[in-house]
Amino acid sequence: MRPFKHRTTPHNPSVLRLLRPGRRSAAALAAAVAAATALPLAAPQITRRFVDDAIGGAGLRHLTLIALGYLVLAVAGQAARTVTAWLAGRLAWDGTNRLRERLAGHALGLDMDFHGKHTPGELIERVDGDVVAIADFVMAFLLDVVAGALLLAGVIVIVFAVDWRIGAALLAYCLVIGYAMARAQRLAVPSAARARAANATLYGALEERLAGAEDLRANGGGEHTVRRFHQISADLCRAEKRDARIGTMLLAGTSVAFAAGTAIMLGLAAWTVEAGTLTVGTAVLLFQYTLMVRAPFERLIDQIRRYQAALAGLARIGALLAERPALAAGSLPLPATGPLALRLDGVGFTYPSLSGEQVLSGVALTLAPGETLGLVGRTGSGKSTVARLVLRLYDPVEGTVRVGGVDLRQADPLSIRARVGVVTQDVQLFAASVRDNLTLFRTSPGDDRLREALTRVGLGDWLAGLPDGLDTELRGVSAGEAQLIAFARAFLADPGLVVLDEASSRLDPATERHIEESIDRLLAGRTGVIIAHRLSSLARVDKIAVLDHGKVVEYGRRADLAADPDSRFGRLLDLAGVSR
Numbered sequence: 001m002r003p004f005k006h007r008t009t010p011h012n013p014s015v016l017r018l019l020r021p022g023r024r025s026a027a028a029l030a031a032a033v034a035a036a037t038a039l040p041l042a043a044p045q046i047t048r049r050f051v052d053d054a055i056g057g058a059g060l061r062h063l064t065l066i067a068l069g070y071l072v073l074a075v076a077g078q079a080a081r082t083v084t085a086w087l088a089g090r091l092a093w094d095g096t097n098r099l100r101e102r103l104a105g106h107a108l109g110l111d112m113d114f115h116g117k118h119t120p121g122e123l124i125e126r127v128d129g130d131v132v133a134i135a136d137f138v139m140a141f142l143l144d145v146v147a148g149a150l151l152l153a154g155v156i157v158i159v160f161a162v163d164w165r166i167g168a169a170l171l172a173y174c175l176v177i178g179y180a181m182a183r184a185q186r187l188a189v190p191s192a193a194r195a196r197a198a199n200a201t202l203y204g205a206l207e208e209r210l211a212g213a214e215d216l217r218a219n220g221g222g223e224h225t226v227r228r229f230h231q232i233s234a235d236l237c238r239a240e241k242r243d244a245r246i247g248t249m250l251l252a253g254t255s256v257a258f259a260a261g262t263a264i265m266l267g268l269a270a271w272t273v274e275a276g277t278l279t280v281g282t283a284v285l286l287f288q289y290t291l292m293v294r295a296p297f298e299r300l301i302d303q304i305r306r307y308q309a310a311l312a313g314l315a316r317i318g319a320l321l322a323e324r325p326a327l328a329a330g331s332l333p334l335p336a337t338g339p340l341a342l343r344l345d346g347v348g349f350t351y352p353s354l355s356g357e358q359v360l361s362g363v364a365l366t367l368a369p370g371e372t373l374g375l376v377g378r379t380g381s382g383k384s385t386v387a388r389l390v391l392r393l394y395d396p397v398e399g400t401v402r403v404g405g406v407d408l409r410q411a412d413p414l415s416i417r418a419r420v421g422v423v424t425q426d427v428q429l430f431a432a433s434v435r436d437n438l439t440l441f442r443t444s445p446g447d448d449r450l451r452e453a454l455t456r457v458g459l460g461d462w463l464a465g466l467p468d469g470l471d472t473e474l475r476g477v478s479a480g481e482a483q484l485i486a487f488a489r490a491f492l493a494d495p496g497l498v499v500l501d502e503a504s505s506r507l508d509p510a511t512e513r514h515i516e517e518s519i520d521r522l523l524a525g526r527t528g529v530i531i532a533h534r535l536s537s538l539a540r541v542d543k544i545a546v547l548d549h550g551k552v553v554e555y556g557r558r559a560d561l562a563a564d565p566d567s568r569f570g571r572l573l574d575l576a577g578v579s580r
């Protein structure tokens, strides 16, 4: 699987636009941040007053009042911080939810070429992991970076006002620390990016292995899979350890730097008290302000790593949003009602990942509205590929595919989805109600229509036996029932052309009969393409195309080919013991 290319700059404007808050929320947050900054700044003024008044011999009542004032200020400061955290959290999640929805919608709109290159797990990590990293950062940015920077500026201004020399020393000290931190950030940036990339790989691998757990187990691939998984986990562990080591080193470095800074400030304050220029209370005040500088700096250091993760996430999300479907959308609608004609002219195709190796070449097929075609051929001959082109999951590299007379390249994609239906053998069912599984989460056309569709595919009794009818959560469905549910979906969609990838596995005779009947009903009055795995089911089709290595090697009316003793189709029927 290929990692996402960083095609866009991290500050992709469309990503940031999605995160932008409303005006009122932004104003409320600004007020909360201002209060959360100003209130702690006032606290050392109260301690200075307390110390100076105590040394000056003030009464107990006076000192108690000052202490109470301090308490009120501390509580108000904490309340302001809590409100800021709440507002920042809400704002961050509103924005990131918008981003998540947009990403999920965008990813679903991308075509098969893209989904072939990226595992679902990788996309989950993008739509969830990266978005959470951004939410974390936005919240932390507002709380720690903005509030921290304001607090720092406030401390420096106040210390300047108390004594410009100490203010200048504090400013110089902050600049040195700031510069050192900016340098340290460069160290932390790539390690955090590597850790996130390793995480995405792990998610991708996990999702893929879990999805294929049954096959892996049945084929004894479990041990090998676990070994591979162990390697991927080890890569992640190494990347995370390195990232954590750098984080710890940075934190240790700042601790030492701050201890030195506090010592310098204490020395300066002691010297000014000695010299008689400042009171003891003011020295305490300076000491407290110096201590206050430490917290925002430490939080800033911590944020560098989150900032890094968010920046990497933003870059990857930007790259995902910049992915465009390779298939350009046309605007011509397919005929809105009735069966649709199908015509393939000189169709050649290669999968983008196959670097030019032809999978189909010179395929020409014609179906009048209402006719059905059986596609036969050995495994790998290109039957499913023809189906994918008819569904416009890919465009041919040569020739044209026309449905209802419209070249699919010029057709409106919504109209293709509405008018061309598919029933595959790999039926996707969701852990949701029967209703949602039939409508695929769209607005229901009404319970009566859903019941009718289920009855038409022979699932009427099955539905009657469900405890909550259409509201029952779908669980433990057999392969045959899953196939029939897929047919019911196709009935509801009412397409003019149906592509049917017949189930290759054997089903019990009763289910098979239901399926045969459903196919007959579904194809009545519709054009159909059947990828047949059992020749017996080709009795119903009008035409047959035999594919071999991507070429149509035999094509004609079923009756003519069956009657021809030398036809490949005739020989296939004989081999399978099916009467001609």
Ligand SMILES: Nc1ncnc2c1ncn2[C@@H]1O[C@H](COP(=O)(O)OP(=O)(O)OP(=O)(O)O)[C@@H](O)[C@H]1O
Residues within 6 Å of the ligand: 116, 351, 353, 354, 359, 377, 378, 379, 380, 381, 382, 383, 384, 385, 386
């Ligand atoms: N997504 C893909 N990417 C690259 N190559 C593919 C892809 N899907 C199929 N192929 C290749 O294209 C060729 C035709 O495959 P296709 O699935 O169309 O055959 P098929 O006749 O439907 O086979 P089966 O009966 O086994 O389903 C094969 O060589 C296959 O390996």
